[in-house]
Amino acid sequence: MPQLLAITGSPSAHSRTAVVADHVLRRLSHAGFTTEHLSVRELPAADLLSARRGEPEIRRALDAVAGADGIVIASPVYKASYTGLLKAFLDLLPQDGLVGKTVFPLVTGGSLAHVLAIDYALRPVLSALGARHVTAGRFVLDSSVERGSGPDRLRPEAELDLFQAVDEFAAALRGAASYATEQPTAHPTAHPTAQPTALAATP
Template identity: 55%
Template sequence: MARILSVSGSPSPTSRTTRLLRHLDERLGWQGHDVTNLEVRTLPAQALLGADFRDPAIVAATELFARADGIVIGTPVYKAAYSGLLKSLLDLLPQYALTGKTVLPLATGGSTAHVLAIDYALRPVLSSMGAAHIVPGWFTLDKDITGEGGAGPLTPAAAKAVEEVTDYFSAALGGRTNTFASTG
């Protein structure tokens, strides 16, 4: 199966974006993929803001991108664009860091006014970085990402949509797309 890097561009330690990604990662794991998580907020701020390409944490993150067959990029939407934190990491990666990769962009936000942020803000950057295939992304409203407890991290409708997006991404990677019972 494929090696997948799941990247959260959220600056928040209690991020809905990260909860959405972990839900998706779990499904990809069930499908036999090897998933590695990267939370950009855990990288050294000085290295990100100072464009320190040689910082050991930045070098390690760059290597994670290089080893991955597929990349899931998750970000909250701020001011109709992906997070500045994610941008700071993408700016430090080599120009063609996504060459040959299949990429799934995901975004979260407070209103449907931000739904086009994936296509107008994030997709062009991913394309310019050489992604071989950027599958259709998915926008999830914050209100559809529920608390940590209960029936699951997503409302049933959001869980169903994310499962379909995940299965499509998995198929694009050449993986199994077995349908599993909803977790939400």
């Protein structure tokens, strides 16, 4: 089963974005996927901002991205875009850091006026990093996250809409996994005009 990683880029310790991302991970976990949550705010700030890729916690975070088949990229809207904290982490990835991966963009904000932040701010950088498939994703209003004495939860209508997108993401992941499994392994073959010991390049 594909490995999934949620990366949240909110600087807040009481992040609505993290709440929504956790809802996504629970849905995917119940569907049988192995999931992990990386909160960028918990990485050492000096190492993150100085791009110290070799430091242990930064290295582990980058290895988690490299080992994941699917990535949930989640951020609140700050100044009509994703956060600088998330940008600092994405800048640590190699240029092909998302190659072969299916990515689900997730953005939270206080107004539907920011809904285009997914397509005009986040999606281009995900494509630039080589993501195999960036799914439709979702924008979730801050007001959809209900807080009280118990666990934070989503309003039912927001949860239903979110889970529809999550199920589409899961289907895309399964499709990518099936495609990879079905591809034949290439083997070098002898070139008809070559000497017996020579091998032609695989077409």
